[in-house]
Amino acid sequence: MPLPTVIVPGYLESAIAYQTLETSLKQLGFPTVTVPLRRRDWLPTVGCRPVTPILQKLDQTVKQILQAYPATQINLIGHSAGGWISRIYLGEKPYTPRNQAQPSVWNAHPLIATLITLGTPHISQERWTRWNLDFVANNYPGAFYKNVRYVCVAGKTIFGERRPGSWLAYSSYQLTCGQGNTWGDGITPIASAHLEGAENLIIEGVRHSPRSPGIWYGSPEPLNIWAKYLI
Template identity: 80%
Template sequence: MPLPTVIVPGYLENAIAYQQLAASLQQLGFPTVTVPLRRRDWLPLIGSRSVAYIMQQLDYTVKQVLQEHHATQVNLIGHSAGGWISRIYLGEKPYAASGKVQTSPWNAHPLVANLVTLGTPHISQERWTRWNLDFVNNNYPGAFYKNVRYVCVAGKTIFGERRRGGWLAYSSYQLTCGIGNTWGDGITPITSAHLIGAENLVIDGVRHSPRNPGIWYGSPEPLKIWVQYLG
């Protein structure tokens, strides 16, 4: 029987943006909920501040889902920042940001069978994410927990260039991995979206966000490629 599944929204996204993805997973037999975040829930986190509030909401959702479905594990699907936040959530070390210490680590890796990240910048030069990403990559590098299957999905859609149509991608890629002239989903370059030791996938033609026009990671055709990795 498919495991219950929890979607973790990306930065500045709310749960509503993932309704269609959740409905598609439900149709495939996966009981699915999205962490009930609002866009304004992200605003206090700007500037490398703690993402503890987001993880508290994630933990509450996971525990609810486990209880409701009498399950021992879930699938996690983290879009964009939701992917690296999920990696912190799996961990067992005290988490701190902006001088504050989270003394009760979530230590959730036994509860997660599969972690799928969609367009997640697992490395970044950006000021607002740098501290948090250094924390997760120093403490839990790569596909760290061997009891969890990590699946990292990248998009090969837009090549970053210093010309019309490529400037946004170029700037975003450069802020993320330090190189603007590379391929990615328009926001996250492929090189940043993958982890050592994970099942690393590249899908042509997908854009970063569910708000983008056209195809994104949760659209029907891309979904067919990565959903097979869910338990």
């Protein structure tokens, strides 16, 4: 039987946006749930504050699905910020951001068979995400846990340029990897969506968000490419 699967939404996104992806994975045979986030659940994390509230909801969801199915491990799918949040969740180092009195440790890597990240900025120059991403990069560089299969999916859709239609992509890529004139999914450049040691994929034509017009990572065609890495 395929392993249960948990979807971690992207920054400021709610679980509702992933219902179609969740249904598609269920149709492929994977029992799937999305961390039940609402947009307002992200508010305590705004302004470089800890993502602990999101990690707590992720942990609750993982424990619930493991109780519901006869499995000792799950697949984890992190979209955008959900990818690097998932990497914190896997880790055994105390997570102690500013303004957080008590350290938190989840040490969940034994529970995760495969981690798939979709358009995740694994590096960033943005000051409001820099602390968290530096924490991940310094403590868990690359495909850190050898017992976990890391699959990092990037989109090659929009080339960032300083002209109408490409300006948002240019600015986002510049803030993320330090170079605006590069390829990405319109928000995350390929250069920051991949990890050393992971199985790194590039899918052409996919846009970053489930709310984007056209095809995104969870649309049927891209899904068929990366879903085969699930266990």
